[in-house]
Amino acid sequence: MATEIFDGLTVVQEAVDAAGWRARLRLETSSRVFAGHFEGQPILPGVAHLVIVRHALRAMGGASATLRALPSVRFRRVVRPGDVLDVSVTPPDAGGRCRFEVRIEDTLAVTGVAHGGRDG
Amino acid sequence: MAERDVPEGLIPHRGPARLVRTILDDARTDVLVCGGRIPPDSAFAVGGRAPAVIVLELAAQAAAVQQALAGKAGDAARPGYLVAVRAATVRADVVAVNVPLVATVRRTGQAGPLATCDVTVTGPEGQEILTATLSTHAGD
Numbered sequence: 001m002a003t004e005i006f007d008g009l010t011v012v013q014e015a016v017d018a019a020g021w022r023a024r025l026r027l028e029t030s031s032r033v034f035a036g037h038f039e040g041q042p043i044l045p046g047v048a049h050l051v052i053v054r055h056a057l058r059a060m061g062g063a064s065a066t067l068r069a070l071p072s073v074r075f076r077r078v079v080r081p082g083d084v085l086d087v088s089v090t091p092p093d094a095g096g097r098c099r100f101e102v103r104i105e106d107t108l109a110v111t112g113v114a115h116g117g118r119d120g
Numbered sequence: 121m122a123e124r125d126v127p128e129g130l131i132p133h134r135g136p137a138r139l140v141r142t143i144l145d146d147a148r149t150d151v152l153v154c155g156g157r158i159p160p161d162s163a164f165a166v167g168g169r170a171p172a173v174i175v176l177e178l179a180a181q182a183a184a185v186q187q188a189l190a191g192k193a194g195d196a197a198r199p200g201y202l203v204a205v206r207a208a209t210v211r212a213d214v215v216a217v218n219v220p221l222v223a224t225v226r227r228t229g230q231a232g233p234l235a236t237c238d239v240t241v242t243g244p245e246g247q248e249i250l251t252a253t254l255s256t257h258a259g260d
Binding site: 032033039041112 | 133136137163177201204208
């Protein structure tokens, strides 16, 4: 069964290696994330991308890894039902910073920097 | 002032996407305090909990309420967009669904449909869950 990061966001391909976390994700048109966001004009809430980054930090750092800070995030285009997202998150640098980006058909949708940490 | 419901239709979020529920304080022109919660049927909720970063959406919706209240009465609610997040700190990993949350929005800048604000979201014991600076676009 395919992994879901949240309802209706399915991991199609996923790799974790020295270059970080890279994944192709499919956003189902039936995802509950579009319910009420917005009627007749469904778009993915921006925070959904940050949930993906949290997932990536866990994939790289283990189950206790979590998202602690977001120094900067830019949302560059809207994401709609049926879009396929290509996501990359770099491993933490010496300062603990990971850079991430989300692309849709080679167009940047989101870019940012995140800091991970340990839960608890 | 007395707590009151966010007027129906003030912002376009509906159903499980609607996190903001009430206006707790709008006595000051640049600060708005709203109450809300993560609905149990949120797309992000699993086992009664959701990633804490989701409360950023509550803050963004409170910012949308602030912009709508400042707009012309009778304007139709339009989808707005989160443009940027800066200097966000997330102090929890997960948040339980359906627990009362408070979002405080302080508007720091406005130029046409673009606005910037500092936001804080606290939990039921007053504990800080998230702080950030948001840039939003009120929509076309």
